[in-house]
Amino acid sequence: MSSATSSGRPLFLLRGGTHPDDVAALTAVLRERMAVLGQDSAAGGATDDPAGGRMPDVGAGQLRPLLVPIGPGEDPGTVRADLARRLDPAGPAARPDVDLLLRTSGSSAGTGALVAMPMAALTASARATHTRLGGPGSWVLALPAHHIAGLQVLIRSLLAGRAPVVADVGGGFRPDALADAIERALAARPGEPVRVSLVPTQLVRALGPGQRRAQRALARAAAVLLGGAAADPDLLRRARAAGVKVVTTYGMSETGGGCVYDGEPLGAVQVRIENPDAAGVGRIVLSGPVLAAGYAERGARPAGAAVFRELPGSTPDGAVVRRELVTSDLGRLAADPDGGRRLTVLGRVDDVIITGGVKVSPREVEEVLTTLPGVAQACAVGVPDAEWGSAVVAAVVPDGDVDGGRGAWVQRLHAAARERLDGAHAPKRITVVDALPLRGPGKVDRRALARRLTSASRNAD
Numbered sequence: 001m002s003s004a005t006s007s008g009r010p011l012f013l014l015r016g017g018t019h020p021d022d023v024a025a026l027t028a029v030l031r032e033r034m035a036v037l038g039q040d041s042a043a044g045g046a047t048d049d050p051a052g053g054r055m056p057d058v059g060a061g062q063l064r065p066l067l068v069p070i071g072p073g074e075d076p077g078t079v080r081a082d083l084a085r086r087l088d089p090a091g092p093a094a095r096p097d098v099d100l101l102l103r104t105s106g107s108s109a110g111t112g113a114l115v116a117m118p119m120a121a122l123t124a125s126a127r128a129t130h131t132r133l134g135g136p137g138s139w140v141l142a143l144p145a146h147h148i149a150g151l152q153v154l155i156r157s158l159l160a161g162r163a164p165v166v167a168d169v170g171g172g173f174r175p176d177a178l179a180d181a182i183e184r185a186l187a188a189r190p191g192e193p194v195r196v197s198l199v200p201t202q203l204v205r206a207l208g209p210g211q212r213r214a215q216r217a218l219a220r221a222a223a224v225l226l227g228g229a230a231a232d233p234d235l236l237r238r239a240r241a242a243g244v245k246v247v248t249t250y251g252m253s254e255t256g257g258g259c260v261y262d263g264e265p266l267g268a269v270q271v272r273i274e275n276p277d278a279a280g281v282g283r284i285v286l287s288g289p290v291l292a293a294g295y296a297e298r299g300a301r302p303a304g305a306a307v308f309r310e311l312p313g314s315t316p317d318g319a320v321v322r323r324e325l326v327t328s329d330l331g332r333l334a335a336d337p338d339g340g341r342r343l344t345v346l347g348r349v350d351d352v353i354i355t356g357g358v359k360v361s362p363r364e365v366e367e368v369l370t371t372l373p374g375v376a377q378a379c380a381v382g383v384p385d386a387e388w389g390s391a392v393v394a395a396v397v398p399d400g401d402v403d404g405g406r407g408a409w410v411q412r413l414h415a416a417a418r419e420r421l422d423g424a425h426a427p428k429r430i431t432v433v434d435a436l437p438l439r440g441p442g443k444v445d446r447r448a449l450a451r452r453l454t455s456a457s458r459n460a461d
Contacts (some may be wrong), residue, residue, distance in 0.1 A: 007067070009063045009066050009093070009094060010065040010066065010075075011065065011066050011068050011083065012029070012065035012068065012102075013068050013070050013079060013080070014026045014029055014067060014069050014146075015069075015070055015071075015072050016068065016069045016070065016071060016072065016144050016145035016146025016147070016150065016151070016396055017071060017072035017143060017144050017145060017146065017170050018142070018143070018144060018145065018150070018166055018168045018169050018170055019072060019168060019170055020166045020168060022072060022145070023141060023154070023166050025137070026069065026145055026154065027154050027157070027158065027163070027164070028160060029067065029173070030067075030154055030155065031068065031158055032066070033099055033119055034119060034155075034158060036064070037099070037119050037120070041431060043157070047062060047289060047404055054177075062336050063094075063096055064099065066093060066098065066099070066100070066101050067099055067100045067101070068083070068100070068101045068103075069100070069102070069124045069145065069146035069355060070103075070146055071102075071144070071146055072144075072146075072170060076251045078381050081274045083101070083114070084298045084440060086114060086298060087101075087114065087296055087298070087308065088296060088297060088298045091116070091294065091295070091296050091297070091298075092116035092292075092293040092294035092295070092296050093114070093116045093296040095116065097116065097118045097120065097293065098115075098116045098118055098293050099117065099118055099119040100117045100119070100122075101114055101115070101117070101296060102114075102115040102117050102151075102253045102292075103115075103118060104146060104252070104253045104440075105126060105147065105439050105440025105441070105443060109197070113253075113254075113295050113297065113301070113305075114293055114295060114296040114297045115253045115292045115294075115295060115296065116274065116293040116294055116296040117253070117256065117292045117293065118292075119126075120144065120289070121256045121289060121290050121291060121292060121293075122151070122152065122155050122256045122257075122404065123155060123159065124256070124267070124268075124289040124290050125152065125155075125255070125257055125259065125266070125290040126152060126155045126156040126159050126255035126289075127159065127267075128259075128266035128267030128268075128269070128290070129152075129156060129258075129261075130156065130159065130160070131266075131267060132261055132266055133193070133195065133222070133223055133247075134193070135193075136156075136159065136160030136161070136162070137162075137192055137193035137194060137195055137222060137446050138157075138160070138162050138164075138165065138185045138188065138189055138192055138193070138195070138196075139153045139156055139157045139160070139162065139164050139185075139194075139196070140153075140164070140165045140166075140167060140178070140181045140182055140185050140194065140195070140196040140221075141153045141154070141157075141164040141165065141166045141167065141181075141196050142167040142169055142173070142177075142178050142181065142196060142197070142198060142202065143169075143197055143198070143199065143228075143441050143442075144169075144441055147227055147253075147440060147441045148251075148252070148253040148256065148257045149197050149199070149225075149227060149257055149258070149441060150197070150441070151257075152197070152256065152257040152258075153197055158441075162189075163461070165181050165182075165184050165185040165188070166181065167180070167181035167182075167414075171297050173201075173202050173205060174368055175205055175206045175208070175211045175213070175214035176213060176214065178188055178196070178198075178202070178206060178214055178217065178218075179213045179214040179217035179218075181196075182194060182196060182217040182218065182220065182221055183217055186220060191201055193222030193223070194220070194221050194222055195221060195222055195223045195225065196218075196221050196223075196224055196225070196226070197224075197225040197226075197227070198224060198225070198226055198304055198442075199226070199227065199441050199442025199443075200226060200228070200229050200230070200231045200232070200235060200377075200442060201229075201232075201377075201436075201438065201442045202442065203218075203224070203226060203235060203239060203244075204235060204376055204377060206218060207235075207238055207239060207242060207244075208376070208399070208400075215242050215243075215244070218239075218242070218244045219243035219244055219245075221243050221244070221245065223247050224239075224244055224245060224246050224247065225247050225249050225258065225261075226246050226247065226248050226249065227248070227249035227250065227251065227257075227258045227285075228440070228441050228442045228443060229442050229443045229444060230345065230347065230363055230366070231246075231248055232366065232367060232370040232377070232378075233299045233367055233370070233371070234370045234371045235370065236248070236369075236415075247261050247262055248261070248262055248263075249261055250343065250345050251290075252306075252327070253292070254291065254292045254306060254308075254325055254327075255269075255286055255290050255291060255292070255325065255371065256290040256291075256292070257290075259286060259288070259290050260343050261344040262342075262344045263336070263342035263344065264340065264342060264343075265286075265288070265343075266290070267288070267289070267290075268289055269286065269287070269288035269289075269290060270286070270287045271284065271285070271286055271333065272285045272289055272333075273285070273331060273332060273333055274313040276325060276332070279332065280332040280333065280334070281330055281331070281332045281346060282330065282331075282332075283327060283328075283329070283331075283349065284327045284329045284330070284331040284343070284345065285324050285325065285326050285327065285346075286324060286325045286327060287322060287323060287324035287325070291308070291323055291324075291325055292308075294308045295308065301320065304328055304349050304350045305328055306325055306326060306328045308323060308324075308325055308326075309323065309324050309325070309326055310323050311320075311323065311324065325351035326347050328348050328350065329345055329346075329347065329348055329349065330345075330346040330347055330348070330349055330352070330361070331343055331344055331345045331346055332344050332346065341386065341438050345363075346363055346364075347361050347362055347363040349362075349370050351381075353380070353381070353390050353392055354382075354389060354390055355380035355382065355385075355388045355389060355390050355391060355392055355424055356387075356389065356424060357389075357390045358410060358424035360378040360380075360382075360424055360425050362379070362381065362392075362446075364421075364425060365378075365392060365394060365417075365421065365425055365426075365427065366378045366379060366380050366394075368417060368420045368421055368425075369394060369396060369413070369417060369427075369430075372413055372416050372417070373412075374398050374399055374400075374402045374409060375397070375398065375399065375413070376396075376397045376398060376399035377397040377398050377436055378394055378395070378396045378397070379394065379397065379436050379444050379446065379449055380392055380393070380394045380427060381393060381394075381395075381446055381449055381450040381453060382450070383450060383453050383457050384454060385428070385457075388428075391428040391429070391457075392424070392425065392426070392427050392428060393427055393428055393429045393430070393431070393453050393457070394427040394429070394430050394431070395430075395431045395432075395433045395436060395449055395453065396413065396430060396431070396433070397432075397433060397434065397435060397436060398432060406432050409432075410432060411428050413430050414427070414430060417422055417430070429453075429457070431453060436449065437449055437452070440446055
């Protein structure tokens with residue numbers, strides 16, 4: 001059911017997820033909005049609001065309803081109450097060019113943000129993706145459609161004039177369900193490229209023991225976009241050795257999804273590093289037509305959060321000619337063999353661990369751990385320590401059974417890590433877990449893991 005915000009703009013809630021009926025309803029509404037804005041040639045008819053109600057008619061002088069994708073298990077009334085409390089009636093969500101309100105899955109700094117997104121930015125991203133990949137094709141949806149990576153699969157499918165092929169992961173990701181969806185997409189349009197977007201956790205499971213069918217299906221896909229979280233180099237090596245054509249992506253809701261593929265920006269996207277240190281490491285700054293209109297909630301962003309910045313132009317009235325997003329991520333730009341510059345993402349600013357006065361990037365620790373025998377996934381965090389201030393500790397997920405039992409295996413990991421990492425970077429403790437805690441589609445919840453490992457450390461003392 002639609003309702004008006006305190007600014008008078010109607011909210012139109014649409015269920016996302018991966019249930020085929022919900023995906024079809026959301027796709028129909030997106031098609032209608034794209035047609036109204038001239039972003040798509042096919043106009044859709046009136047569509048029932050899958051969260052209860054219908055798209056309201058827009059009278060003369062009225063703003064279009066603000067589309068709000070929600071999770072399949074969310075209560076619409078609770079979402080509206082939260083938005084009524086948080087939404088700034090005079091903020092970017094009130095702008096006539098804004099079409100969607102995206103709610104991020106959160107960050108290590110706290111709760112998620114409300115992102116005001118124009119449809120024009122989403123379609124600019126989708127077109128740039130098709131250009132980079134060699135043209136339109138068929139897309140497999142294996143990520144929740146209310147998150148930006150899944151939503152972009154729908155936008156790209158609409159621009160390509162193809163219905164997305166859905167792998168319903170509402171009950172949990174199953175490699176066989178992914179394989180089935182890829183096979184259906186390949187059979188529907190023989191000879192046409194089939195593409196899929198995944199998060200690293202899904203790829204880890206699809207490449208796991210006994211998943212030959214999923215591996216064969218992924219190897220037949222023209223491209224597997226991998227984003228949402230950092231991909232371990234060992235995972236990429238295993239995927240490519242299996243014939244999977246992985247394209248790593250970097251981006252966020254604020255950039256309409258991935259805007260840097262394999263370290264190179266898409267289309268008109270620009271990347272720079274702000275205040276680089278002696279090693280060239282600094283905050284990643286992005287600009288271009290894919291940027292959101294801004295954050296839509298009341299109040300200032302938390303310390304360390306991403307910031308939209310408007311750059312004044314040279315016109316006499318100081319009109320804004322360019323906007324950029326100062327992200328919460330650290331990175332560096334390095335020369336590549338083609339003479340360009342390639343972005344390496346090193347992790348979030350607030351993930352850096354200061355131990356004994358030394359700055360440790362968790363990503364560097366994790367990349368070493370995932371190369372060790374038997375490690376499928378790893379996450380390093382800092383926990384309070386009387387001697388070091390913060391101590392580097394790690395949780396690892398084994399790749400099946402380990403020889404000699406977990407205790408002996410952890411001892412071997414400790415020894416191997418100390419050989420490859422200096423004293424500050426080497427984990428003081430390694431804990432074996434069955435799975436890493438997640439937030440959103442595939443992002444490791446570092447805050448939750450840090451709390452768990454801190455509690456375990458205190459109990460051990």
